[in-house]
Amino acid sequence: MAEVSLADTRKVFGTHTVIPELSLSVPDGSFTVLVGPSGCGKSTLLRMIAGLETTSGGRIEIGGRDVTAVTPSQRGIAMVFQSYALYPHMSVRDNISFGLRLARRPAAEIDGKVRRAAEILQLEPYLDRKPAALSGGQRQRVAIGRAIVRDPGVFLFDEPLSNLDAALRGQMRIELLDLHRRLGSTMIYVTHDQVEAMTMADKIVVMNAGRIEQAGSPLDVFDRPQSPFVAGFIGSPRINFFKGGIAESRGGDMVAVRPEHLRIVETGGRWRGRIRLLEQLGTDTLVHVTLTDGDEIVIRAPRMGPELQDAQVAIDCDDRHFHVFCDGQRVD
Amino acid sequence: MILSRREKFVCYAVTYLFALFLLAPIVWMLSTSFKGQLAIFQKPPSLFTEFTFQNYAAVLSDPQFLHAFWNSVLISSGTVVVSVALAVPAAYGLSHLTGGRRAGFLSWVLLVRAAPGMIYVLPYYLAYSQIGLIDTRIGLILINSVFTIPLAIWIVIPFFDAIPHEIEEAAIIDGATRFQTMTRIAIPLAAPGIASTAILIFIFAWNEFLFALTLTRFEARTAAVSILSYMAYEGTEWGKVAAAGALILLPVLCFSILIRKYLVQTTAGGVKG
Helix, strand or coil: CCCEEEEEEEEEECCEEEEEEEEEEECCCCEEEEECCCCCCHHHHHHHHHCCCCCCEEEEEECCEECCCCCHHHCCEEEECCCCCCCCCCCHHHHHHHHHHHCCCCHHHHHHHHHHHHHHCCCHHHCCCCHHHCCHHHHHHHHHHHHHCCCCCEEEEECCCCCCCHHHHHHHHHHHHHHHHHHCCEEEEEECCHHHHHHHCCEEEEEECCEEEEEECHHHHHHCCCCHHHHHHCCCCCCEEECCHHHHCCCCCEEEECHHHCEEECCCCCEEEEEEEEEECCCEEEEEEEECCCCEEEEEEECCCHHHCCCEEEEECCHHHCEEEECCEEEC | CCCCHHHHHHHHHHHHHHHHHHHHHHHHHHHHHCCCHHHHCCCCCCCCCCCCCHHHHHHHCCHHHHHHHHHHHHHHHHHHHHHHHHHHHHHHHHHCCCHHHHHHHHHHHHHHHHCCCHHHHHHHHHHHHHHCCCCCHHHHHHHHHHHHHHHHHHHHHHHHHCCCHHHHHHHHHCCCCHHHHHHHHHHHHCHHHHHHHHHHHHHHHHHCCHHHHHCCCCCCCCHHHHHHHHEECCEECHHHHHHHHHHHHHHHHHHHHHHHHHHCCCCCCCCCC
C-alpha cells in the first residue's frame, strides 16, 4: 500500500502543454478515479504515474519515495490497460508469471502467487489457455492477475472496462471493488464514464484540459460541483443550466438544477414550456421540455404516460437545489 | 464484381497463357533432366519420349557439383543468420522511431538495396583480394548480407509496427528491459514475419549469381555457378545442366511453400480488436 502524490507535475509534448502544473494527493488504500472527457489528460497523468511517460516538470512520489526519474518496474506499481495488453504467444499462466520469471523468483513462489491470483479471479480452469481462447472478461481478469502477482503498492487502471459489454462491465465493476476491499491497495482508475466514477470511487478527480476541476468524494462532487464543467459532467442525465434573471437574482451569471430536482407543477412555477419528448426508464420518466424562451431542459419525473406528449406544463424547483456559478466558480 | 461467362473465359485464358509462359522453361528443364542425350535433340521435340535418372545419377556423383551444392547450403544459411541477426534488431529500433528520422533512415536503407549489384563488384573484388576473402564462403555471406539486410529491414518493420505498444509497455512494467522486451515479446510476436523474411533471404542467397561468379573460383563456388561447368568448350551437357537446375530448384520450391504457411499465422488475442 502506498500514498501517491504529485507536486506541480507538468507534461509538454513539443509545443503542446497537455498538463500544466498539477498537484494531487491520492490517499493510501483509496480507490481514486480520474474522470474527464476524452483528451483531458487523465490517461497521460496515469502514464506519468506509471513511468511510461516522462514528466516535463514537478515531482511524483509513491509511498513517500520520489519516483520521478525511476523506471516503471521499480515504482511499485502495476497497470491494467484498456486493451488488456496480454502477451498473445503465452499461456494465461505465463502471462501472469512473466514479471516474476523476469525477476528470477523461485519456482515455488511463482507457482504460489499464480495460484492465488487465479483463485481470486476464478481463472484456475484457464491457466493453460492462450489469450485468444478467452472471452473479453476473462482476458481482463488475466490482466488484473498479472497486476496482482506483482504485489504492487499502487494499482493503475486505464479505462479497463471500456472494451466490455454493458452487462459484463457491471459485473467487473463489482469484482474490482471486491478486489480493492480484499487487497486494500491504493487504486487509481481512469475513466471517461461518470457512472463508473460515481459508483466505484472513494475519491473522484474531475479533469478538464489537463487541470483538476474538482477532487472529492463522489457525493460531494455531485452535491456541490465547484464549476459549471463539473456540474455538467457529473450526473446523468446532464444537469440543466439557466442564465439571465434567475441567475442574476442569486448573485451569479449561471445557475444549474439537476433533472431530479425539477418538478412539473399544476399552478405557478418558475418556467413554462412544452413537453417535446418522453423517455421511459421504467421506474422514472425523462421529460424533455422546450421552454418558452427556446431553451431545452430535462426533468426526471415519476412515471408519466405518453398522452402528455406536446402538453404545456409549468416547472418549478426548490431554492435549495440551485447551484449558482459566477465567472466559472461556485457561489455559496 | 460479377463477371460474365465470356469475361471469365478471357480472364482465365490470359492467366493460363501467362502461367504457361512462366512455367515453360521449368517444364522443359524438368523434361530434359529425365531424357538421354539423343532424346534431348530429337526432332520434332517431345516432352516425354524417354524417362531416365542417368543425368541425376551423373550430377549427384560429381564431387564438384556436390561441393558447390554444399557451399550453397552453407552460404545461404550463413546469409540468413547474419542478415536476420542484424536486420531484426535494426527493424525493431526503426519501428520505434517516429517522424522524419525513421523515413530518412529507411530511404537510405532502400537506396543500398536498389543500387545495381555491378556497382559493388569491382570495389568488393579489390577489397576482398586485399583481405583474403576472394573465393571464401564468408566473403559471399558478407556481400549477400549487404543486399539482404535492407530487404529484411523493410519486410520486418511492418510486423513490429503491428504489435500494439501497450503489450510492450506491459512488459516494461513487468520489469523487462528494452532488450528483453524485444527478445521475449516483440520477436516471438513477429516470428511469422521473421520466418518469412529468413526464407526470402535464403532464396535470394541461393539464387545469387553475380557475386558467386565474380568473387569465387573453386572453393566457394555455389551450385548456381557450378552449372556452368557443364557448358564446356567441347559442348554443353544439357541433360546434366537440366538435372542440376532441377536439384537447385528443389529447396526454392520447398521454402516458397513454407512462406505461405508462416504468413497466414496470426497473433490474435493479446489485445482487444
